[in-house]
Amino acid sequence: MAISWPATGQVFYQHFNEYVALFYMLKLTNLEIRRGQTQLISAMNCQINPANRVGVVGRNGCGKSSLFALINGEMTADQGELDIVNGSVVAIVKQQVEETSASALAFVLAGDRELITIESDIAQAMSAQEDDKLGHLYARLEAIDGYNARIRAAKLLQGLGFAVDSHEAAVSSFSGGWRMRLNLAQALMCRSDLLLLDEPTNHLDLDAVLWLEDWLLSYPGTLMLISHDRDFLDKICDHIMHIENKELHYYSGNYSAFEKIRVEKLAQQHSAYEKQQREVKHIQSFISRFKAKASKAKQAQSRVKALEKMQLIGPAHVDSPFTFVFKEADKMPSPLIKIEQAAIGYADKTIIDELDFHLVPDDRVGILGHNGAGKSTLMKCLAGELAATKGELFRSSSLKIGYFAQHQLEQLQLDENAIYHLQKLNKKETEQSVRSYLGSFGFSGDDCLKPVNVFSGGEKSRLALALIVYQKPNLLILDEPTNHLDIEMRLALVNAIQDFTGALIVVSHDRYLLTAVTDTFYLVQDGRCKVFDGDLDDYRQAVREWKAQQISAASDADKIPAAQNRKEARQKKAELRKQLQPLNKEIKILDQSMHDLNVEKEKIHAELSSDGCYLEQNKARLTELLKQQATLDKQLTETEDRWMAASEKLEALSLKLETEES
Numbered sequence: 001m002a003i004s005w006p007a008t009g010q011v012f013y014q015h016f017n018e019y020v021a022l023f024y025m026l027k028l029t030n031l032e033i034r035r036g037q038t039q040l041i042s043a044m045n046c047q048i049n050p051a052n053r054v055g056v057v058g059r060n061g062c063g064k065s066s067l068f069a070l071i072n073g074e075m076t077a078d079q080g081e082l083d084i085v086n087g088s089v090v091a092i093v094k095q096q097v098e099e100t101s102a103s104a105l106a107f108v109l110a111g112d113r114e115l116i117t118i119e120s121d122i123a124q125a126m127s128a129q130e131d132d133k134l135g136h137l138y139a140r141l142e143a144i145d146g147y148n149a150r151i152r153a154a155k156l157l158q159g160l161g162f163a164v165d166s167h168e169a170a171v172s173s174f175s176g177g178w179r180m181r182l183n184l185a186q187a188l189m190c191r192s193d194l195l196l197l198d199e200p201t202n203h204l205d206l207d208a209v210l211w212l213e214d215w216l217l218s219y220p221g222t223l224m225l226i227s228h229d230r231d232f233l234d235k236i237c238d239h240i241m242h243i244e245n246k247e248l249h250y251y252s253g254n255y256s257a258f259e260k261i262r263v264e265k266l267a268q269q270h271s272a273y274e275k276q277q278r279e280v281k282h283i284q285s286f287i288s289r290f291k292a293k294a295s296k297a298k299q300a301q302s303r304v305k306a307l308e309k310m311q312l313i314g315p316a317h318v319d320s321p322f323t324f325v326f327k328e329a330d331k332m333p334s335p336l337i338k339i340e341q342a343a344i345g346y347a348d349k350t351i352i353d354e355l356d357f358h359l360v361p362d363d364r365v366g367i368l369g370h371n372g373a374g375k376s377t378l379m380k381c382l383a384g385e386l387a388a389t390k391g392e393l394f395r396s397s398s399l400k401i402g403y404f405a406q407h408q409l410e411q412l413q414l415d416e417n418a419i420y421h422l423q424k425l426n427k428k429e430t431e432q433s434v435r436s437y438l439g440s441f442g443f444s445g446d447d448c449l450k451p452v453n454v455f456s457g458g459e460k461s462r463l464a465l466a467l468i469v470y471q472k473p474n475l476l477i478l479d480e481p482t483n484h485l486d487i488e489m490r491l492a493l494v495n496a497i498q499d500f501t502g503a504l505i506v507v508s509h510d511r512y513l514l515t516a517v518t519d520t521f522y523l524v525q526d527g528r529c530k531v532f533d534g535d536l537d538d539y540r541q542a543v544r545e546w547k548a549q550q551i552s553a554a555s556d557a558d559k560i561p562a563a564q565n566r567k568e569a570r571q572k573k574a575e576l577r578k579q580l581q582p583l584n585k586e587i588k589i590l591d592q593s594m595h596d597l598n599v600e601k602e603k604i605h606a607e608l609s610s611d612g613c614y615l616e617q618n619k620a621r622l623t624e625l626l627k628q629q630a631t632l633d634k635q636l637t638e639t640e641d642r643w644m645a646a647s648e649k650l651e652a653l654s655l656k657l658e659t660e661e662s
Contacts, residue, residue: 024047024048024049024050024085025048025049025050025052025084025085025088025193025194025222026046026047026048026071026082026083026084026085026194026222027046027047027048027081027082027083027084028044028045028046028047028080028081028082028083028248029045029080029081029082029083030043030044030045030079030080030081031043031044031045031070031077031079031080031081031082032044032077032078032079032080033063033066033067033070033077033078034078035063035066039246040062040063040066040246041062041063041066041067041243041246041247041248042246042247043080043247044080044248045248046241046248046250048222048224048239049222049609049611050221050222051220051221051222051605051608051609052222052223052238052239052609053216053222053223053225053236053237053238053239053609054222054223054224054225054237054238054239054240054241055225055226055227055233055236055237055239055240055241055254055255055258056068056224056225056226056241056243057226057227057228057233057240057241057242057243057255057258057487058242058243058244059244059486059488060456060458060486062243062244063243064198064226064243065198065226067243068092068196068198068224068226070082071084071090071194071196071224072090072092072196084194085193088193088194089113089190089191089192089193089194090192090193090194090195090196091111091187091188091190091192091194091195091196092187092195092196092197092198093180093183093184093186093187093196093197093198093200094183094186094187095183095198097176097179097180097183098171098179098182098183099171099172100170100171100172101170101171101172102170102171103167103168103169103170103171104157104162104166104167104168104169104170104171104174104182105150105153105154105157105167105168107171107182107186108153108156108157108182108185108186108189109149109150109153109189110186110189111185111186111187111188111189111190112144112146112149112189112190112191113190114144114191115141115144115146115149118137118140118141118144118146119141119146121133121137122134122137122138122141125137144191148644151644152189153185153189154167156185156188156189157185158547159208159211159212159215159547160181160184160185160204160208160211160212161181161204161205161207161208161370161371161372162178162181163372177203178203180202180203181203181204181208184197184200184203184212188215192221193221193222194221194222194223194224195219195221195222195223195224196224197223197224197225197226197227198226199226199227199228199484200212200225200227201227201229201232201509202483202484203483204509205370205371205375205480205507205509206368206508206509206511206539206543207369207370207371207543207546207547208371208509209229209232209509210540210543210544211543211547213232213235213236214544214598216236217235217236217598217602218598218601218602223236223237224241225237228482228485228486228487228490229482229509229510229511229512230255230256230487230512231510231511231512232511233254233255234254234255234256235254236254237254237255238252238253238254238606238609238610239251239252239253239609240253240254240255240257240258242258242262252610252611283516286519287304321442321444321488322440322441322442322488322489322491322492323440323492324440324441324465324466324469324492324496325469325496325499326469326472326473326496326497326499326500326501326502327469327472328472328501329400329472329473329474329501329502330398330400330472331398331400331474332361332398332474332501332502333361333396333397333398333399333474334360334361335358335359335360335394335396336359336360336361336395336396336399336474336475336502336503337357337358337359337382337393337394337395337396337399337475338357338358338359338392338393338394339355339356339357339358339388339391339392339393339394340356340391340392341354341355341356341390341391341392342354342355342356342357342381342388342389342390342391342392342393343355343388343389343390343391344374344377344378344381344386344388344389345374345377345389350389350527351374351377351378351527352374352377352378352524352527352528352529353527353528354528355378355388355391355528355529357382357522357529359382359475359503359505360503361474361501361502361503362501362502362503363503363504363505363519363520364503364504364517364518364519364520365503365504365505365506365518365519365520365521365522366506366507366508366514366518366520366521366522367379367505367506367507367521367522367524367529368521368522368523368524368532368539369523369524369525370525370543370546373524373525373526374524374527374529375479375507375524376405376479376507378524378529379403379405379477379479379505379507380405382477382505383401383403383405383477384401385403398474399474399475400471400472400473400474400475401473401475401476401477402468402469402471402473402475402476402477403468403477403479404464404465404468404476404477404478404479404481405477405479405480406479406480406483408464409457409460409461409464412452412460412463412464413452414451414452414453415451415452415453416451416452417448417449417450417451417452418438418443418447418448418449418450418452418463418466419431419434419435419438419448419449421452421463421467422434422437422438422466422467422470425467425470425471426470434448435448437466437470438466441462441463441465441466442459442462442489443459443462443463443466447459456484457483457484458484458485458486458489460484461481461483461484461485462485462489465481465493469496473502474502474503475502475503475504475505476497476500476502476503476504476505476506477505477506478504478505478506478507478508479506479507480507480508480509481493481506481508481513482508482509482510482513490510490512490513493513494512494513494516494517497517498516498517504517504518506518511536514536515536521534521535521539523539544595548587548588548591580650583646583649583650584650586646587643587646587647587650590639590642590643590646591643593639594636594639594640594643597632597635597636597639598636600632601629601632601633601636604625604628604629604632605629607625608622608625608626608629613625
């Protein structure tokens, strides 16, 4: 049976009979995957139903990406069958970085394959003057919402952090990380039935991760997601596919529910929970210290939530191969760093001004802020790689910094092995002692002798962290340290940081890490760096509001009206200003309405995602849910249309006013 559902809201209701008869989107039967002579997965059996959101987890190298390649037709199974619904549209993020002169907006638009085909057919029909065919093609264009395609593409770009003035820039002008964001946007642009995302957050900052999370929650198709971000998995997934010891296990529920089941299994084999208790002790200490302090009340409450999670997490990872700790620093001066009324930036531009930042041992600081606000610039200044352009900056003579940033990975000697890197720091170290130390970071046997150029991104990150830990710093500065690290290594890093006696400054999109190891948040915004009074839930809401403002102010080049002449502009300025205020208010109300409708949709989606929903005795309830979903979809579409119309009107008026005043 071939069904291709549109990803525009009314997904299953209009195909109710086919849906009930079909029951699955993807089925794996006795599937075996090998890489060369190495067997990755054996006898894999699993059925994924339509609209399921599946988190695919397991240690690096277990076969997760190979499974995606198999589903996408890039490789074949060594044994067994993979049955995907005939005619389904599958979207996957390209892993290669494309070199093209096409604009970012055009590149993203190309993700809607049917749109590109229809537009090409329209051009040919116009050239051949085939009026009847044109009428049919325009009807198809309307049916797939093709007239709003540019708006959809622009919203994807903005959500992923691209400034409006960069939408027309050539893809080739962006760095590798930003091109990976373009690849992600292109995959999201595809109106797919099955979306495959392999570590989509690796190249994103926290703001973009929060936006992507919301976008995926509204995605109506079937999602398979490889991720090592437990909060991301918890928020999005309703099923977990776990690959371990060449076996696949399929669980209902999110990642926390999966870990609870694993805990119950492993608790029969393990009785000691030292790792877990160390985490609990650290979090409980913070709660005890600050629960009665008004300025820390919200953060203390967030630690209570984190503690509830940690009581489930520890036992599930007692067999982790990573067991490193930070040794006590030789000296622990106070203060470590003191900055007063400083400005930092570059010769032609100040990024952050009026900066006051005092750091003493045991400080745990998380840096928040949208992409481009200056977080990395601040980290470089604190690390001593960038001088302040004004103000006072004191660094203790005993300050010893352990700085992790992505450019640190590029400084590894690619033709040398891990042992060489450690012995370079201390030539007196024996090979055996170095091997023993590297083993705590997951490097064992011949892994220690491999040249760095064959390392994966995760292995390079682990080696860079090993070098930092070895040098016994009294200040850790970590800029996105979890990129490429799997869940086990992330947990080991959290454990080690909690026992670290020095100070910590961290930028990360991993909310679990931020919640577990930081006590204070600073927000970099509008050229300032100030204490953020709130927790990550408050920050999520702030990001949503900021994104909404950005999108409502975005320009749509196709709908910008012609500029009025100066004489007419002077006459209309007062009228234009008067019209802007109610439009801003209307957009804010509509934005809240869309949020409320999406919350209701998510409740229905959660019930539709349960396996029991499709049993014969629940057919009446299923019918009612689908009707409710269709009604909500209609309301959401109408609200979005009103929001878009108001936004376009606001945009046009703002541009008119700007033109009149120029």
